[in-house]
Amino acid sequence: MAALTKDLGMATAPPPPASSRRRSVPVWRWVILLIAAVYFLLPLIAALRFAGFKAFGTVFTQQGFGSALWLSVRFAAVTWLVTMVLMIPTTVYIHLRLPGLRRLLEGITILPIVIPPVVLIIGVLQVMPLALRASVWMLPLEYVILAMPFAYRALDAGLRAIDVKTLTEASNSLGAGWLTTLWRVILPNLRTGVLSATILIVALVLGEFTMASLDLQQTFPVWIVLFDQFNAPMSVAASIFALLVTWFFLMLITVVATRQSRRTGGGEVTLFTVAPRETIGN
Amino acid sequence: MPTNEIAGSETTAAKAAAGAAWSGAAGGAHGGTSVSLRGLTRVFGATRALDEMSLEIAPGELVALLGPSGCGKTTALRIVAGFEFADSGEVLIDGRDVSGVPASRRDMGMVFQSYSLFPNMNALDNVAFGLRMRKVGGGDRRKRAAELLDMVGLAPQAGQYPHQLSGGQQQRVALARALAIEPRVLLLDEPLSALDAKVRLQLREQIRTLQQRLGTTTLFVTHDQEEALSMADRVGVMRAGKLEQVADPAGLYSRPATAFVAEFVGTMNRLPAELGSAASTVTVLGATVPAQPGGPDSGPVDALIRPEDLTVKAAEGGNGIVTNRTFLGAVTRVAVRLSGDTEVSVDVSSAVALEMAPGTAVQVSLPATPVLTAPRAS
Numbered sequence: 001m002a003a004l005t006k007d008l009g010m011a012t013a014p015p016p017p018a019s020s021r022r023r024s025v026p027v028w029r030w031v032i033l034l035i036a037a038v039y040f041l042l043p044l045i046a047a048l049r050f051a052g053f054k055a056f057g058t059v060f061t062q063q064g065f066g067s068a069l070w071l072s073v074r075f076a077a078v079t080w081l082v083t084m085v086l087m088i089p090t091t092v093y094i095h096l097r098l099p100g101l102r103r104l105l106e107g108i109t110i111l112p113i114v115i116p117p118v119v120l121i122i123g124v125l126q127v128m129p130l131a132l133r134a135s136v137w138m139l140p141l142e143y144v145i146l147a148m149p150f151a152y153r154a155l156d157a158g159l160r161a162i163d164v165k166t167l168t169e170a171s172n173s174l175g176a177g178w179l180t181t182l183w184r185v186i187l188p189n190l191r192t193g194v195l196s197a198t199i200l201i202v203a204l205v206l207g208e209f210t211m212a213s214l215d216l217q218q219t220f221p222v223w224i225v226l227f228d229q230f231n232a233p234m235s236v237a238a239s240i241f242a243l244l245v246t247w248f249f250l251m252l253i254t255v256v257a258t259r260q261s262r263r264t265g266g267g268e269v270t271l272f273t274v275a276p277r278e279t280i281g282n
Numbered sequence: 283m284p285t286n287e288i289a290g291s292e293t294t295a296a297k298a299a300a301g302a303a304w305s306g307a308a309g310g311a312h313g314g315t316s317v318s319l320r321g322l323t324r325v326f327g328a329t330r331a332l333d334e335m336s337l338e339i340a341p342g343e344l345v346a347l348l349g350p351s352g353c354g355k356t357t358a359l360r361i362v363a364g365f366e367f368a369d370s371g372e373v374l375i376d377g378r379d380v381s382g383v384p385a386s387r388r389d390m391g392m393v394f395q396s397y398s399l400f401p402n403m404n405a406l407d408n409v410a411f412g413l414r415m416r417k418v419g420g421g422d423r424r425k426r427a428a429e430l431l432d433m434v435g436l437a438p439q440a441g442q443y444p445h446q447l448s449g450g451q452q453q454r455v456a457l458a459r460a461l462a463i464e465p466r467v468l469l470l471d472e473p474l475s476a477l478d479a480k481v482r483l484q485l486r487e488q489i490r491t492l493q494q495r496l497g498t499t500t501l502f503v504t505h506d507q508e509e510a511l512s513m514a515d516r517v518g519v520m521r522a523g524k525l526e527q528v529a530d531p532a533g534l535y536s537r538p539a540t541a542f543v544a545e546f547v548g549t550m551n552r553l554p555a556e557l558g559s560a561a562s563t564v565t566v567l568g569a570t571v572p573a574q575p576g577g578p579d580s581g582p583v584d585a586l587i588r589p590e591d592l593t594v595k596a597a598e599g600g601n602g603i604v605t606n607r608t609f610l611g612a613v614t615r616v617a618v619r620l621s622g623d624t625e626v627s628v629d630v631s632s633a634v635a636l637e638m639a640p641g642t643a644v645q646v647s648l649p650a651t652p653v654l655t656a657p658r659a660s
Contacts (some may be wrong), residue, residue, distance in 0.1 A: 001288070013340075099299065103468060162401065163397075163398070164394055166394050166396050166397075166398045167398060167400060169363075169365055169385070169392070169394070170399075170400070170456075170459075171399075171400070171411070172364075172365075172384075172385040172399040172410050173363060173384075173385055173388075173390055173391065173392040173418060173460075173461075173469075174391075174412035174415055174463060175386050175387070175389075175412055175415035176386060176411075176464065177386055177416050180415065184411075185400055185402075188402035189400070189401050189402050190399075191402075216554065238426045
């Protein structure tokens with residue numbers, strides 16, 4: 001929503017010369033905004049009415065609420081950590097040494113989006129050794145696969161915005177080894193990409209239902225669906241709460257990241273793109 | 283538009299004291315490093331980027347590698363830096379082969395063509411980065427980085443981030459950063475080519491002044507002959523992975539070893555000529571003059587003569603007609619069409635050129651000095 005209004009605002013920024021056009025553009029802007037607002041807000045309002053405000057007072061004390069949310073948060077954290085440890089060095093390496101493979105990797109990373117999660121989880125459950133299948137931590141490992149396309153794209157966009165090769169060589173020539181270069185030079189300049197990836201991973205894990213339910217894990221979305229069967233209004237209240245919490249964190253990350261990125265001349269942080277750095281001439 | 287470009291070069295002289303103190307430390311540490319490139323060969327697919335290239339650089343010397351793009355000059359520099367590896371041949375630093383040493387251990391300061399400052403660090407932290415990698419303590423590090431920034435005239439910009447600096451300022455910070463580690467060798471990879479003409483000129487002088495003051499052995503890669511000739515102690519002209527000639531700028535200009543060097547450095551006229559019987563003389567414009575040794579022995583040849591070596595004077599019934607005049611300040615370049623449709627350029631003092639309006643009949647004649655010959659261009 002925020003992105004939508006912003007885009008519309010920017011598209012109409014240069015004032016057209018003719019007075020008739022000047023009037024017509026804002027009208028259309030408001031009409032489109034209104035349609036979008038109705039589309040997105042109406043279900044929310046309906047859900048709010050259905051749940052009733054009283055439900056919000058008691059939802060936090062419902063049985064299983066805390067543990068389900070806590071499980072989802074831990075999954076998000078593990079997924080994030082494993083994804084970053086795997087994908088940051090991989091993406092950087094591809095950019096530096098195997099730029100020819102970038103297209104292939106893009107193709108590979110699209111697979112988890114194309115293959116339905118049901119197929120993925122059932123396949124994994126078939127072939128996994130029992131020890132891992134019985135473990136709670138198999139699910140976040142699966143989430144790593146789901147998160148890979150988003151992480152790759154966000155990191156790739158971040159790396160495209162900087163001259164990784166020259167920065168790495170400059171760092172090397174000043175005496176920094178590979179790890180130091182990655183930690184002190186590349187990562188700080190990849191912050192917007194990393195934050196974009198983080199936003200996407202957290203949103204993905206907190207909302208994933210299919211795989212979690214098939215793996216019999218009571219994550220937050222699974223709990224909401226189960227709870228729905230004996231207290232529907234309470235369950236709806238919980239999902240609205242989850243929505244608000246997620247939304248709040250996404251906004252927080254976006255605002256903080258954009259502020260930091262601006263300080264060093266970077267672009268605005270949005271969910272899918274990292275605006276290229278300004279290039280300064282002479 | 284930043285205002286510090288001009289101030290930077292003005293303050294250079296004022297920073298001499300600080301620079302001298304610094305050079306004492308640097309000189310004491312190394313006392314100049316020699317670099318030898320021996321038989322370097324590097325093949326990329328079907329192209330030989332470097333073909334048995336050898337070059338000796340004396341301690342404290344600035345050698346420029348000059349050549350058209352794709353001639354292998356950047357490959358040579360990157361092999362010295364440790365970013366590329368030669369298929370055969372070796373790089374010796376102070377007589378020691380560094381082929382197996384990674385870039386991070388070579389102690390070489392490098393300034394890149396593209397802006398290479400770390401965007402997440404301000405100017406001071408950029409300069410201090412190499413010192414930090416060498417485990418120099420915080421206070422000492424900042425003090426030395428500040429000295430270096432002062433030396434390139436950018437002390438007031440210490441707290442600014444790269445995106446707040448102009449291109450010229452960024453390259454000066456990059457230079458300070460490269461020099462901060464007291465490198466054994468300074469490598470400059472077309473550091474000025476992204477800058478506009480005026481800034482380029484100032485930075486050129488500043489780099490040369492600093493390099494001489496610190497006595498740092500320097501390899502400088504450029505495609506700009508003016509840059510190479512004005513800055514370097516010696517210039518190596520490269521073509522297709524080979525060094526055609528290495529000489530001091532004056533020698534390169536006045537005694538080019540090959541036709542390629544002659545035509546790549548400065549402006550050169552090609553005049554149809556005829557070899558004498560022993561190929562030791564050549565007849566050009568009706569005059570027979572000695573031929574410079576090393577030219578072709580037979581076949582159709584051209585004589586290569588610089589515009590300032592030819593003389594021209596207005597003469598009814600002369601051998602050419604003025605077609606154009608280009609005012610260059612003290613001299614004017616006069617274009618003359620000779621009989622046989624050969625165009626030559628002749629530099630004459632601007633006062634003399636006044637009487638040579640286009641259409642004037644003139645007589646062009648050559649010097650009596652030996653001329654360079656080359657197989658005739660078809």
